[in-house]
Amino acid sequence: xxxxxxxLLRKAMFLESMRRVGLVNQLQVEVLVFTxxxxxxxxxxxxxxxxxxxxxxxxxxxxxxAAYRVEHPLLDVAYLHVTTEGDLSPIEALEEAARRLNEKLxxxxxxLLEAFPSLKG
Numbered sequence: 001x002x003x004x005x006x007x008l009l010r011k012a013m014f015l016e017s018m019r020r021v022g023l024v025n026q027l028q029v030e031v032l033v034f035t036x037x038x039x040x041x042x043x044x045x046x047x048x049x050x051x052x053x054x055x056x057x058x059x060x061x062x063x064x065x066a067a068y069r070v071e072h073p074l075l076d077v078a079y080l081h082v083t084t085e086g087d088l089s090p091i092e093a094l095e096e097a098a099r100r101l102n103e104k105l106x107x108x109x110x111x112l113l114e115a116f117p118s119l120k121g
Contacts, residue, residue, distance in 0.1 A: 027044065027045045028043070028044040029041055030043075030044075034090070036089065037083060037084045037088075037090065038081075038084075038090065039080075039081070039082040039083075039090035039091070039094075040079065040081050040082075041079070041080050042078075043077070043080060044076055044077055045076060046076075046078060047070050047076070047078050048070060051078055051080060052068075054066075054080075054098070054101065055068050055080070057097040057098075058093055058094070058097045060097075061088075061093060061096065061097070063084055063085045063086060064082065064084050064088070064093045065082075065083045066080070066081065066082045066083070067080075068081065
């Protein structure tokens, strides 16, 4: 496969991964760099709220270094950078982090529902 075709395939794989974890429906994602161990994306529609949680969870894996930055507080643009080591791809790192976050948030929800039964409804 030609280099351009491989790049398009990796971008498509990344976007499909983001769809599976439920992020693409709410965000506009533009892939800037996508290699075996590096991913940089521009996100429109999200800022600190989800990116802070996601980057924190990504960085809990010793094979991953992740960061984000918000272009300007009045603009709805942020950049996510993910670098991985070894055979772990940035897509796999994102999927694993999203699964862990989902489990943690569901656990928190269940604990809150137990502590405050009036929330059930």
